[in-house]
Amino acid sequence: xxxxxxxxxxxxxxxxxxxxxxxxxxxxxxxxxxxxxxxxxxxxxxxxxxxxxxxxxxxxxxxxxxxxxxxxxxxxxxxxxxxxxxxxxxxxxxxxxxxxxxxxxxxxxxxxxxxxxxxxxxxxxxxxxxxxxxxxxxxxxxxxxxxxxxxxxxxxxxxxxxxxxxxxxxxxxxxxxxxxxxxxxxxxxxxxxxxxxxxxxxxxxxxxxxxxxxxxxxxxxxxxxxxxxxxxxxxxxxxxxxxxxxxxxxxxxxxxxxxxxxxxxxxxx
Amino acid sequence: xxxxxxxxxxxxxxxxxxxxxxxxxxxxxxxxxxxxxxxxxxxxxxxxxxxxxxxxxxxxxxxxxxxxxxxxxxxxxxxxxxxxxxxxxxxxxxxxxxxxxxxxxxxxxxxxxxxxxxxxxxxxxxxxxxxxxxxxxxxxxxxxxxxxxxxxxxxxxxxxxxxxxxxxxxxxxxxxxxxxxxxxxxxxxxxxxxxxxxxxxxxxxxxxxxxxxxxxxxxxxxxxxxxxxxxxxxxxxxxxxxxxxxxxxxxxxxxxxxxxxxxxxxxxxxxxxxxxxxxxxxxxxxxxxxxxxxxxxxxxxxxxxxxxxxxxxxxxxxxxxxxxxxxxxxxxxxxxxxxxxxxxxxxxxxxxxxxxxxxxxxxxxxxxxxxxxxxxxxxxxxxxxxxxxxxxxxxxxxxxxxxxxxxxxxxxxxxxxxxxxxxxxxxxxxxxxxxxxxxxxxxxxxxxxxxxxxxxxxxxxxxxxxxxxxxxxxxxxxxxxxxxxxxxxxxxxxxxxxxxxxxxxxxxxxxxxxxxxxxxxxxxxxxxxxxxxxxxxxxxxxxxxxxxxxxxxxxxxxxxxxxxxxxxxxxxxxxxxxxxxxxxxxxxxxxxxxxxxxxxxxxxxxxxxxxxx
Numbered sequence: 035x036x037x038x039x040x041x042x043x044x045x046x047x048x049x050x051x052x053x054x055x056x057x058x059x060x061x062x063x064x065x066x067x068x069x070x071x072x073x074x075x076x077x078x079x080x081x082x083x084x085x086x087x088x089x090x091x092x093x094x095x096x097x098x099x100x101x102x103x104x105x106x107x108x109x110x111x112x113x114x115x116x117x118x119x120x121x122x123x124x125x126x127x128x129x130x131x132x133x134x135x136x137x138x139x140x141x142x143x144x145x146x147x148x149x150x151x152x153x154x155x156x157x158x159x160x161x162x163x164x165x166x167x168x169x170x171x172x173x174x175x176x177x178x179x180x181x182x183x184x185x186x187x188x189x190x191x192x193x194x195x196x197x198x199x200x201x202x203x204x205x206x207x208x209x210x211x212x213x214x215x216x217x218x219x220x221x222x223x224x225x226x227x228x229x230x231x232x233x234x235x236x237x238x239x240x241x242x243x244x245x246x247x248x249x250x251x252x253x254x255x256x257x258x259x260x261x262x263x264x265x266x267x268x269x270x271x272x273x274x275x276x277x278x279x280x281x282x283x284x285x286x287x288x289x290x291x292x293x294x295x296x297x298x299x300x301x302x303x
Numbered sequence: 304x305x306x307x308x309x310x311x312x313x314x315x316x317x318x319x320x321x322x323x324x325x326x327x328x329x330x331x332x333x334x335x336x337x338x339x340x341x342x343x344x345x346x347x348x349x350x351x352x353x354x355x356x357x358x359x360x361x362x363x364x365x366x367x368x369x370x371x372x373x374x375x376x377x378x379x380x381x382x383x384x385x386x387x388x389x390x391x392x393x394x395x396x397x398x399x400x401x402x403x404x405x406x407x408x409x410x411x412x413x414x415x416x417x418x419x420x421x422x423x424x425x426x427x428x429x430x431x432x433x434x435x436x437x438x439x440x441x442x443x444x445x446x447x448x449x450x451x452x453x454x455x456x457x458x459x460x461x462x463x464x465x466x467x468x469x470x471x472x473x474x475x476x477x478x479x480x481x482x483x484x485x486x487x488x489x490x491x492x493x494x495x496x497x498x499x500x501x502x503x504x505x506x507x508x509x510x511x512x513x514x515x516x517x518x519x520x521x522x523x524x525x526x527x528x529x530x531x532x533x534x535x536x537x538x539x540x541x542x543x544x545x546x547x548x549x550x551x552x553x554x555x556x557x558x559x560x561x562x563x564x565x566x567x568x569x570x571x572x573x574x575x576x577x578x579x580x581x582x583x584x585x586x587x588x589x590x591x592x593x594x595x596x597x598x599x600x601x602x603x604x605x606x607x608x609x610x611x612x613x614x615x616x617x618x619x620x621x622x623x624x625x626x627x628x629x630x631x632x633x634x635x636x637x638x639x640x641x642x643x644x645x646x647x648x649x650x651x652x653x654x655x656x657x658x659x660x661x662x663x664x665x666x667x668x669x670x671x672x673x674x675x676x677x678x679x680x681x682x683x684x685x686x687x688x689x690x691x692x693x694x695x696x697x698x699x700x701x702x703x704x705x706x707x708x709x710x711x712x713x714x715x716x717x718x719x720x721x722x723x724x725x726x727x728x729x730x731x732x733x734x735x736x737x738x739x740x741x742x743x744x745x746x747x748x749x750x751x752x753x754x755x756x757x758x759x760x761x762x763x764x765x766x767x768x769x770x771x772x773x774x775x776x777x778x779x780x781x782x783x784x785x786x787x788x789x790x791x792x793x794x795x796x797x798x799x800x801x802x803x804x805x806x807x808x809x810x811x812x813x814x815x816x817x818x819x820x821x822x823x824x825x826x827x828x829x830x831x832x833x834x835x836x837x838x839x840x841x842x843x844x845x846x847x848x849x850x851x852x853x854x855x856x857x858x859x860x861x862x863x864x865x866x867x868x869x870x871x872x873x874x875x876x877x878x879x880x881x882x883x884x885x886x887x888x889x890x891x892x893x894x895x896x897x898x899x900x901x902x903x904x905x906x907x908x909x910x911x912x913x914x915x916x
Contacts, residue, residue, distance in 0.1 A: 050827075052827035052829060052912050052913075053915075054824070068392070070392070070916070071392045071914060071915060073363075073364050073366070073367075073912070073913075073915065080780070108464060111464060111468060112364070112464065112467075113468050114467075115364075115365070115467065116363070116364070116476060119477070119478070143624045175854065202539075235509060236509045236831075238498040238499060238509065238833065239475070239477055239498065240474065240511075240514075241359075241514050241516065242309070242311055242514070244310065245471065245473065252467075252468075252470035254472075255468070256470070280812070280820070282817055282819045282820045282823065283819075287867075
């Protein structure tokens with residue numbers, strides 16, 4: 035494609051999955067205990083989308099990548115310390131809650147509104163990327179609604195691969211049932227791709243990318259638009275952690291078959 | 304093999320983000336702009352741009368690691384005169400202090416005749432229910448009156464956020480620095496660790512050689528075991544008479560206290576006497592029923608199988624401590640080496656192109672046991688000196704740094720109090736009682752009187768295992784236990800403790816958990832792929848004759864394990880918490896350098912992964 039793509043990635047923070055999470059009831063509804071203290075990471079699926087975007091941009095001269103992120107400004111700033119070292123992008127910040135106790139439609143409206151403020155965005159070259167779901171809410175509908183609000187009707191969900199073919203069409207692999215892929219060919223942008231894991235590894239940290247990104251990331255954080263997002267009118271009947279059992283043993287020289295047998299017995303028990 | 308590396312130029316390259324670097328960057332960033340936010344200091348590498356000030360931190364985030372502290376926070380409060388404590392989670396003014404002498408309710412610990420005399424005396428006055436004696440008087444040098452209990456992790460996160468928001472400083476976590484770049488005895492920058500490497504450092508797929516970051520000034524604040532600081536020590540040596548022979552591993556946890564806990568936020572509890580007389584303990588209470596607690600296992604605890612984790616659990620279960628913890632939940636866990644040589648461990652603080660700050664520069668006060676505020680202060684002092692040099696356009700030569708930074712440091716309370724404290728712990732070389740007397744003497748006389756003495760290297764103190772166990776375990780049994788541990792890859796220290804009379808810990812899955820569960824549930828330890836092993840045995844042949852291997856026993860994360868068939872221990876970097884205890888617990892010195900032992904602690908990513916600390 036002449037002039038490359040304008041790739042807008044929607045992605046925000048989620049609590050680091052290694053942390054111990056506990057729901058608590060607050061004045062405005064449920065939230066996570068000590069959420070502001072917990073380290074945050076870029077939502078894993080959005081992360082894959084971002085890395086795929088960067089990979090595509092690198093191979094399509096003239097392309098540009100934006101990351102549109104709805105979350106508490108202070109936490110996004112922390113997140114940038116790790117993400118901004120990995121791939122080049124321009125940041126658009128929407129300052130609001132990023133927890134899972136929000137309404138996807140409101141989130142989609144805010145994101146779409148944020149995208150519409152991007153100066154110089156060429157809709158004819160627009161590829162809208164995001165995760166197929168988020169690790170916070172996991173509604174699995176937000177990106178579709180963002181796309182609808184922006185008038186993007188070519189939508190692909192659970193994407194693992196995007197290939198720009200020699201004739202400029204987009205060949206897209208979407209996950210379907212039974213471990214199979216549905217292969218589609220999309221004539222051209224604009225299109226929405228909600229990514230699963232893709233096939234790319236996490237990029238290494240690159241100080242030069244970090245340095246270049248910081249020139250735009252800090253001003254973007256300072257210009258953050260306030261975003262009103264919540265779950266007004268929604269009442270949560272209950273919030274609980276999945277039940278879990280845990281037992282850790284270190285063994286040496288145990289054959290894998292025996293380990294597998296022991297694990298199966300433990301699961302059945 | 305020569306590897307082509309990319310180069311980037313900055314004005315000032317900083318290694319490690321902890322309290323010292325927080326002090327440095329906070330102070331320097333304020334000097335970079337005027338009251339209207341207009342830049343005052345121009346970059347020498349990007350003319351027209353503000354100073355390019357970059358900081359590289361090894362851990363996955365700047366707040367990771369476990370460390371609760373109590374501090375008088377003098378320098379910190381000077382830096383933030385309008386400090387609003389509510390902005391920082393897990394901070395609380397000190398409201399109550401106690402020092403407890405803990406008696407041994409189990410009769411399992413090793414107690415000298417002097418300690419047994421103390422036990423008798425304390426026993427007469429002790430609270431029988433808690434098996435402890437509260438010191439009626441806390442000497443001024445130990446008191447934390449008007450101080451703060453705080454979480455180092457939360458404090459550094461707060462300080463780091465403010466710095467990032469200023470836009471004047473770039474802080475990059477997840478970027479281990481492997482070494483300084485030294486050309487003709489001048490430090491010209493740093494080299495970042497290679498990514499996409501195999502365990503042995505050879506290139507794997509996606510290999511990206513670490514970039515060389517060249518800078519007119521390199522500021523090293525990578526702590527007591529940081530590879531850059533260690534490399535500088537090896538290259539430039541130590542000032543005459545200085546060395547780093549005194550260490551401790553602090554193993555700590557953050558605990559959610561049970562609902563019925565009576566301890567008030569701001570309570571400071573220090574303990575001596577148990578689980579072994581050499582092991583000191585602490586418990587600091589934050590708001591919202593959260594506490595930071597832990598023990599220190601020192602290099603003068605002369606056990607060939609010293610370990611920390613089980614001792615931590617026994618300490619928690621002491622009758623004076625347990626009623627406050629029973630029913631609680633472990634929130635995080637970790638460990639760290641502490642450099643306890645203090646002023647005597649001070650390396651060359653400046654040289655052409657570099658300056659040292661923080662714990663790795665010997666700033667810890669070994670009498671008061673405080674380091675956070677001292678480290679912050681050294682950062683402030685360096686920043687003031689650097690700003691002075693930048694404003695006058697002078698280069699970062701050793702002479703100029705001596706005249707700007709060193710002068711400030713030598714004239715400060717950090718130096719004054721560090722000098723007073725210098726010999727405070729020397730008495731511990733001869734025993735716990737002597738050590739306590741020595742500390743008291745130093746503390747009460749402001750350092751004028753000390754029980755000084757020769758400081759042994761840690762490996763010189765370790766007794767033979769059979770001799771160590773002789774009173775309670777027959778030599779044949781000791782050999783049997785050793786063989787079993789090495790063959791099965793299990794902990795020898797655990798089995799020896801069993802034989803010495805320490806009961807099994809009743810694990811409850813919430814607070815008292817297995818060491819591996821602590822690693823995973825508490826420390827959330829992980830290590831991203833693509834980095835070489837950072838704990839490396841220098842000469843594997845030396846390990847052939849080493850048994851038991853103290854590096855294996857002391858390893859906080861059980862990352863080092865016995866190799867089947869003997870020889871150098873195996874290392875699993877995914878379990879390493881980067882405490883560095885291995886390097887000073889190795890009992891095999893290098894022939895070329897008796898101050899250095901057979902384990903190299905290099906740049907590595909990952910480790911502890913929790914900000915609740």
